[in-house]
Amino acid sequence: MEVLRQLRGFYQAKLNFLVLSIVCLAAATGLGLVYPMLLRRLIDDVIRQGKYGEVLWIAITAVSVVAVKALLQFLHGFFGGRLGNYLAYRLRNACYEKLQFLSFRYYDTAKTGDLMSRLTGDLEAIRNFVGFGFAQLLNLVLMVTFGGLVMFSIHWQLTLITLITIPFLAAVALKFEARIHPAFQEMRKALSSLTTAVQENVTGVRTVKSFAREPYEVEKFSHRNEQYKDNQIFAATLWSKFFPVMELLASISVAVLLSVGGTLVIRGQLTLGELVAFFSLIWFIIGPMWGLGFHINNYTQSKASGERVLEILNQPIDVQDSEHAVELVxxxxxxxxxxxxxxxxxxxxxxxxxxxxxxxxxxxxxxxxxxxxxxxxxxxxxxxxxxxxxxxxxxxxxxxxxxxxxxxxxxxxxxxxxxxxxxxxxxxxxxxxxxxxxxxxxxxxxxxxxxxxxxxxxxxxxxxxxxxxxxxxxxxxxxxxxxxxxxxxxxxxxxxxxxxxxxxxxxxxxxxxxxxxxxxxxxxxxxxxxxxxxxxxxxxxxxxxxxxxxxxxxxxxxxxxPGPYQDVYRIQYADHLARSAHREGGAEA
The missing domain is CATH 3.40.50.300 (P-loop containing nucleotide triphosphate hydrolases)
Structure with missing residues (x-):
């Protein structure tokens, strides 16, 4: 989160949007816990006891929850979008302004395509994470916490047994993040190199064609494109290893729940409604854990992008005004x-x-x-x-x-x-x-x-x-x-x-x-x-x-x-000097 801390000045003024976005998402998440409890009541108190008159009230409650949850999710998206766009707007202006005042020394080695990539793709990745990704990542913690507390209130022993794989899920996700972040850094560099190749080719197209170097340019682009492809494949390989492991651990939790929970129902130590609620709640927890990889993906992309943007913002300006610089009239x-x-x-x-x-x-x-x-x-x-x-x-x-x-x-x-x-x-x-x-x-x-x-x-x-x-x-x-x-x-x-x-x-x-x-x-x-x-x-x-x-x-x-100037003069005016010498020779004759 160090990158976000360094960028805080750019979204500090709209921090209330972040708070409102998180509150709305947390409230929507809390309402999501109503569904398992309604299922529990429907099975245990309505169906098993034949109180069918309460079905209408359960249905009205479910519809009301859906409507309020939809409103809260809309507000989450609204405030998150405003925050992300505000940040991107200020960052884009700050980067462009910094580029205007950076010294010539910086531009001696800077590449146009790389700078364009930072001001477009990298800023977009930051905007998405700050606007939505951060709240979603925090919401994951809330869902696991809320879901775990409700499960504990129903049957704490079954909760401990069922959630035994959660630490392993978290460990896998953290290990994945440690490997995927360098991969995304390399991917961003490869994309910048690819963008630079296109920009240079378009700008210098007359030179390329006049030297008939189209095949060379195609080969150069293909090489950089292959590097980008290899980085994408490497990241995809990491993902292909991550998802099966996460699914295996999640499936173990479900299998444990069904076997142990089913036994408890048979023994009369757990009601059928509670088991169904438990089954719904386990997905309330495991579902976000599955999405942990996606959120880590967004975070690592934004982290890599933020580092590249901060390279511009933190770039020292070699030529600056002195403290008492004079304004000329x-x-x-x-x-x-x-x-x-x-x-x-x-x-x-x-x-x-x-x-x-x-x-x-x-x-x-x-x-x-x-x-x-x-x-x-x-x-x-x-x-x-x-x-x-x-x-x-x-x-x-x-x-x-x-x-x-x-x-x-x-x-x-x-x-x-x-x-x-x-x-x-x-x-x-x-x-x-x-x-x-x-x-x-x-x-x-x-x-x-x-x-x-x-x-x-x-x-x-x-x-x-x-x-x-x-x-x-x-x-x-x-x-x-x-x-x-x-x-x-x-x-x-x-x-x-x-x-x-x-x-x-x-x-x-x-x-x-x-x-x-x-x-x-x-x-x-x-x-x-x-x-x-x-x-x-x-x-x-x-x-x-x-x-x-x-x-x-x-x-x-x-x-x-005699010297360099005379030598240049003689070369540039050779014909004129020869004609003058010829005229002088003719006059003497």
Whole structure:
């Protein structure tokens, strides 16, 4: 019950629903004891003594009991359902909220399919147990207790003899729970793995098909599906062993009752009505014991699910606001950025950036050039405080960014990533993402600056055209231009272009760059690019290699100095340089 104790805060406010649900179920259970007593009276006092006039009153009593019991069971379901849904609602919101604020470090290893499984299947298992399973498990105890007391009141010696198998039933059930819980944990993991495989396949279907890897994906899914099947079979095997043992022990109790009880009736030490009542009461006890496995099943599932949900809720947040974090005022932010000997590594790996030191005064443009893994994107992520630096400082307007609230810091920054993500909504909403007080004129203006307006107007519904995360037929360049418009509309103090024009052609890039000249004015801009053309107008270019700055300066200076920048320039402009050399040679001739 430790898991339920940890989740108590989510259903504490509606604990009265749990109490009412249990009370109604207990009352309904108590009324169930009326039936055996009515049978006893019917046989001993009515049939055997010929008082047939009481049959009508017994029938009316039975019908009344049925009606009241039905009402109580309805109320049990009503209150239990309200409690379970309230808990699931709050847990779902809490998990989703926690996922929003978990640090980038968590998402470096998290799997989408696994998270989806936790927010759906696992929450459903918790809802069912808290709403109904817990009350049913408690009701089992009440039924055994109530039934045993009534049987004791009739004939305590026969009760002891008949219920001799109950401890063995309980022992088998507890042993079963100890084995089935790990099985359900593995089953949940296997289901998460299966869900992840489907999610990744659907998301990356273009990659799968372009590489003709459909057979590989089928085999991968089949392997995970087989693991899930094996876990299901293992659990089913445990169940197949559990039920026969429970049925054997229950049958022994019934056999003992009939043999011993029948002998007592023959000897006149027990009435026939009492034996019939006893027979009804034994099932009142054994029936729930049979269902003990089902209730344990629900409990173990909810326990395994609760542990997986608590993993999310208890996940530490690496990047948090300090106790005295400052809220920035947009109009007062200048955009003066400084990296002061910054070093950072992901976990225990080699440092991703080492001793990065530069200043970006307000309105300047800083460019980053380097190969894959050189640390370009890491610098930007550190500026956004996706991670905390290991050594050194990052300052905004002279203040350590760790002293600024995370939300306030990021609200001053707009980023266009290399990999464009569009939400399943209209183009209008994608450009104005998260912004409420924005006019259509401002959206159109941002789209025009990003050179996206013309192709948007050619779409069937213009800005109201609905797209999805994979673009719904939009080209890579079109999606990237929508993302650029989204960043420009935010009117940030700091603009980050993470290879933002990689998916557009050279002509479109030049058009967008010309639009950027106006947008960059007065804003501090950081450009990550592989094309020299995107960096040549930067106030300073930092050339990175293995996390270190190996060259820095303006474009005009760097192309004159032997080094990585000049090498990249010569490769990208080889044809242009060859034509220039040819023209110079012809002129000399």
């Amino acid at each position: 947009h109009d007062e932010v200048q955009g003066d950025v400084q990296f002061d000997h910054v070093t950072f590594s992901y976990g225990n790996k080699m440092p991703a950036v080492v001793d990065i030191d530069f200043k970006a005064p307000p309105g300047t443009v800083i460019g980053f050039l380097g190969g894959t893994g050189s640390g370009k994107s890491t610098i930007i992520q550190l500026l956004m405080r996706a991670y905390n630096v290991n050594h050194g400082y990052i300052r905004l307007d002279g203040r350590d960014i760790r002293e600024i609230s995370v939300h306030s810091l990021r609200s001053q920054i707009a980023t266009v990533f290399q990999e464009t993500f569009l939400f399943s909504s209209s183009i209008r909403n994608n450009i104005a993402y998260g912004m409420t007080n924005v006019s259509m004129e401002e959206i159109v203006r941002a789209a025009q600056l990003a050179k996206a307006h013309d192709f948007i107007m050619e779409l069937p519904d213009g800005y109201d055209t609905v797209v999805g995360e994979r673009g719904m037929g939009l080209s890579g360049g079109q999606k990237q231009r929508i993302a650029i418009a989204r960043a420009l509309l935010k009117n940030p103090k700091i603009l980050i272009l993470d290879d933002a024009t990689s998916a557009v052609d050279m002509e479109t890039e030049q058009e967008i760059q010309s639009g950027f000249q106006e947008v960059m004015r007065g804003r501090t801009t950081f450009i990550i690019a592989h094309r020299i053309s995107s960096l040549r107008h930067a106030d300073e270019i930092l050339v990175l290699n293995e996390g270190r700055v190996v060259q820095r300066g303006k474009h005009e200076d760097l192309i004159e100095v």
